[in-house]
Amino acid sequence: MNLSELKKGQAGRVLRIEAVPALRKRLIDMGVLAGEVIRVEGVAPFGDPMEVLVRNYRLSLRKHEVEGILVEEVQ
Template sequence: MEKRLSELKVGEKGIIVRIEGSGFTKKRLLDMGLVKGAEITVIRKAPLGDPIEFLLKGYNLSLRKKDSDSVYVITEEGAENGV
């Protein structure tokens, strides 16, 4: 099932399928390694849900919720079901 990166729960993994938006923000996300096919895991969320810390390609990455709303992933559950 495709969902926003910000919707994943702590400990949940996803595979990046697309990034919405254009311009500087999209380029910055791509430069940080948020590319199609990359596996990403939620490590922790701040008490109010912003920022969110992820594990991506062996490093920890913190993103604001606004930025993580632009990234879409499929969960392992969705991938197994062919979504």
């Protein structure tokens, strides 16, 4: 599943990032790496942007950015 499918409060472990090279590099630079747990902290009314917690800091990501982040749900 991709990160955009998780609801507020749910977490997932990053499996891989499927995005254009520039966006992929930007996400990796921000700490979104394979194996990291990422938790959805909030979602705007229309689903864009999404606030996530990764490596103990918060990021606001646009919908097209989170759709390329593949995760497996964790408890």
